[in-house]
Amino acid sequence: METSNDKQLLIVGAGHAGSELAIAARNGGWSGGITLLWDETALPYHRPPLSKAYLAGKADAESLALRPRSSYDDAKVTLRPGARMQSIDRGNRRVTLADGTVLPYDKLALCTGGRPRPLACSGLPAGGAANLLYLRTLADAEGIRLRLVAGSRLVVIGGGYIGLEVAASARAIGAEVTLLEAQPRVLARVAGAEISAFYESVHRDAGVDLRTGVLVEAVEMAGDQIVTVLCAGGERVPADLVVAGLGMLVNVEAAQAAGIATEAGIPVDERACTADTDIVAAGDCTLQQSAHYARELRLESVPNALEQARAAAAWLCGKPKPAAGIPWFWSDQYDLKLQMAGLSQGHDRCILRGDPARRSFSAFYLQGNRLLAIDAVNRPAEFMLAKRLLGPGCVADPERLADETVPLKDLLAQA
Ligand SMILES: Cc1cc2nc3c(=O)[nH]c(=O)nc-3n(C[C@H](O)[C@H](O)[C@H](O)COP(=O)(O)OP(=O)(O)OC[C@H]3O[C@@H](n4cnc5c(N)ncnc54)[C@H](O)[C@@H]3O)c2cc1C
Known part of the structure; x- marks a missing residue:
């Protein structure tokens, strides 16, 4: 990888992926310009609380910011809120915005996320309904x-x-x-x-x-x-x-028109590189080739957006790729914290440890004795342990997994 010098890194989309990529690229040694543009007006913010604490009136908009404005200033990241990318000209390495502005780039990062899938049913006017x-x-x-x-x-x-x-x-x-x-x-x-x-x-x-x-x-x-x-x-x-x-539709129209995406997402490798070596992509808009799962995955989660952003920044700065983790996710509903790690598709049995009636239990998904995934409800310690051990060779003792008198750490192992 060449060094960045006065090269321009243009990041489109300022969700978890774009915001992280900007800061990680600077911290990783990108010495040229970094511009972060997005089509909303608020500073990049946490999306998960929107359906949880924010909606329930327990958090205000200011508390949602991913980082203070000073973090971008300190990292010399130029912010362009309210800017919408319209098209990408790969041959001339430039992007055109909806207002006609043309921005050149040396490296482009696409972190455009997604938008809600619209409801389709009869009786609903084409423009939707006010409520x-x-x-x-x-x-x-x-x-x-x-x-x-x-x-x-x-x-x-x-x-x-x-x-x-x-x-x-x-x-x-x-x-x-x-x-x-x-x-x-x-x-x-x-x-x-x-x-x-x-x-x-x-x-x-x-x-x-x-x-x-x-x-x-x-x-x-x-x-x-x-x-x-x-x-x-x-x-x-x-x-x-x-x-x-x-569910969600990916925001990939410009990338599709530029020939580097399908309507299912922007294909990237494990370094978050697209088919064009001048363009990386991270977050919900990507389709990633996962070595661990030996297939293409589209993950919609904050941990994935952050991980891919850090991988992209490392590649742009000529640094080694950070270690990839297991996919994980969480959901808060009522007094329940659900934490999930791994992907359970293909499991042939599910073993519960703990008691759903007491609102505290974990579901372990196994294929034979291979542990594929865990869903933990109000069991953060169990989740953390399983998440750390989950991986290609993680096996569990199915016969004793449900037995809470045996510590979990004695039941999970690397084969
Ligand atoms: C209500 C809600 C609750 C969630 N809860 C959880 C949770 O509990 N745990 C979890 O892990 N994940 C959760 N998620 C998912 C998580 O928020 C996403 O996976 C994450 O935000 C993805 O980040 P991203 O940067 O890839 O995309 P986004 O956050 O969608 O950011 C995309 C950015 O691109 C910009 N953009 C798009 N197109 C253009 C364009 N043409 N020009 C300029 N800018 C553009 C947008 O304005 C935005 O800034 C939740 C999502 C929602 C909506």
Whole structure:
């Protein structure tokens, strides 16, 4: 790798990935210019609290900043908020913004994340509805928080993490919540059946009218507002506010037009390099080749965004690649902290340690005696230990895993 000297690093997108990349590149020795541009106005902020503490009114916008403005000033990072990248000219190494500004680069980092997948159903006008909201940005969360009051009837469409967290925060405010999930269970894409069953019962106990296997077919409007959500089975659910949590679409249109992405994401290697050696990419917008899982993965998590950003910065600065960790994630709902490490796909058994009824247990996902993943509910110590040991050769003793009289550290090992 050549040294950076007066070269220009242009970073597009200032979420967890872009903000981290800017600082890590400077700390790693990038001596040229660094510009961080993004199409929101707030300083880069933590997204996870948007559906948790922020929505429940327990955190304010200032407390969400990823780092103070002085950190960017100290690292001589030029900030360009409110700037939207329109296109990439790879041949001439320059980017054009929506306002027509052309910015040259020597190295480009794409950290453009994603946007909510829109609800599609009959009766919904093409422009959406005034009371149909999504949750990705601080402005989205502000919009929901303003409308969510005690007694209001909230319909959440989608029982993934964001839908469930919105439901929990809305119950804390005193809203009446109905949650509609098309799959037979919540969290079907990301967690085992045991965890789904546990969270379904927790939400029902908290007063959420949670319905699974229910397909939203249409909405009835009054003016610009949805007043009823209609389900395929004939159920009619009255609504003051509808929040759709239907997953994410990647923001890769410019990269796609430039020939380095598909609509599924920007393919990158383990150094976060794209097919163009002048362009790296990090975070939710990427499709990464994982040596550990021997397949392409798209991970939507803060730890992944940070890890890829640090790998990209190391590559740009000619430094060794930092060690890759196991994917991990967390979710806060009510008094429950769920922490997950590893990917459970392909497990042939799930062993519970602890007691769901006491709201403290871990689910261990095994293939034979190989430990693939752990989901820990209110068990931070167990999670930390398993996360540290998880890896290609981690094996567990399935017969004794459920036995809490045996310390977990005696049951996990590297084969
Ligand atoms: C409500 C919510 C709760 C979450 N909870 C958790 C959690 O508990 N744990 C966890 O690990 N993860 C959680 N996540 C996921 C996590 O927030 C994301 O994985 C993470 O933010 C990804 O960071 P990123 O930098 O890749 O993308 P983003 O944070 O999406 O940032 C993308 C940036 O790109 C900018 N941008 C996009 N297109 C353009 C363009 N054309 N021009 C200029 N700028 C552009 C955007 O303005 C933004 O600044 C949650 C996400 C949400 C929305």
